[in-house]
Amino acid sequence: MLEVQSVSKSFDGFRAVDGVSFAVARGAITGLIGPNGAGKTTTFNLIAGTLAPDAGSIRVDGRAIEHEPAHRRIAAGLARTFQIPKPFAAMTVLENVLAAAQDQPGERLLPALFARGAVRAQERRNIERARDIIAFLELSRVEREPARVLSGGQRKLLELARVLMAGPKLILLDEPAAGVNPALLETIMARIEEINARGITFLIIEHNMDLVARLCGEVVVMAEGRVLGRGRPAEMARDPRVVEAYLGG
Ligand code: ADP
Numbered sequence: 001m002l003e004v005q006s007v008s009k010s011f012d013g014f015r016a017v018d019g020v021s022f023a024v025a026r027g028a029i030t031g032l033i034g035p036n037g038a039g040k041t042t043t044f045n046l047i048a049g050t051l052a053p054d055a056g057s058i059r060v061d062g063r064a065i066e067h068e069p070a071h072r073r074i075a076a077g078l079a080r081t082f083q084i085p086k087p088f089a090a091m092t093v094l095e096n097v098l099a100a101a102q103d104q105p106g107e108r109l110l111p112a113l114f115a116r117g118a119v120r121a122q123e124r125r126n127i128e129r130a131r132d133i134i135a136f137l138e139l140s141r142v143e144r145e146p147a148r149v150l151s152g153g154q155r156k157l158l159e160l161a162r163v164l165m166a167g168p169k170l171i172l173l174d175e176p177a178a179g180v181n182p183a184l185l186e187t188i189m190a191r192i193e194e195i196n197a198r199g200i201t202f203l204i205i206e207h208n209m210d211l212v213a214r215l216c217g218e219v220v221v222m223a224e225g226r227v228l229g230r231g232r233p234a235e236m237a238r239d240p241r242v243v244e245a246y247l248g249g
Helices: 040-048 070-075 093-098 109-114 116-136 152-165 182-197 209-215 233-237 240-248
Strands: 002-011 014-024 029-033 055-060 078-080 170-174 201-205 218-223 226-231
Touching: 002 040, 014 040, 014 055, 014 226, 029 040, 029 209, 040 078, 040 170, 040 201, 070 078, 093 116, 093 152, 116 152, 152 182, 182 201, 182 209, 201 209, 209 233, 218 233, 218 240, 226 233, 226 240, 233 240
Parallel strands: 029 201, 029 218, 078 170, 170 201
Antiparallel strands: 002 014, 002 055, 218 226
């Protein structure tokens, strides 16, 4: 589903990502791991389109996307979350999820002028879908609260809700376990499993090895801008090169 091929990105001559290649199979949950500074976030930004690669290609379903703007990648079914979620703090949880809908009636002026009934029906469907997603992520109790009151873990759930609202086929998760208490972490892991069971593919940056071992069929290990290896989490955890990269990092 996702093919990253010989992708490089430098910042002022420093090669943060240096000829990285890996693939993510459709329906898989793949981990992207490695010590701090390995180039994981930069790789995410290259896939999501917030950064442009200096070289290499990125394909989703066989289609090269490396020159497409981020919003077009979202429309093509690619969605990402951030390590530190930044919801619209003053907007409610429901409004935050609604804002992530791909078919926002307000954006289409002509239908708004000529087919108000159809637009309202679409709005109602969006609200219904947003509320279903919010319930699925156990946020119904805070649906009408401004996002600023949410805990760190609830913000992660809200991010996931926003991502689901966009209707993706491939989700990039940036450290879903970071700053999340154990009870909510269990909820987040269970929901990722359920979303995956519906056929959605995941690529996950994560330092929490419990999450990686439970969810990821395969991990891609990065260090110093390169791919060190890939394999099952347990295999990679005892790979001497991987152990050395972590100790050295
Ligand atoms: P990771 O997510 O694996 O911790 P990053 O992709 O964030 O690694 O960073 C890889 C390297 O690239 C680091 O050395 C970091 O300092 C550098 N880097 C990342 N983004 C920038 C940037 N915008 N400008 C300069 N250097 C950057």
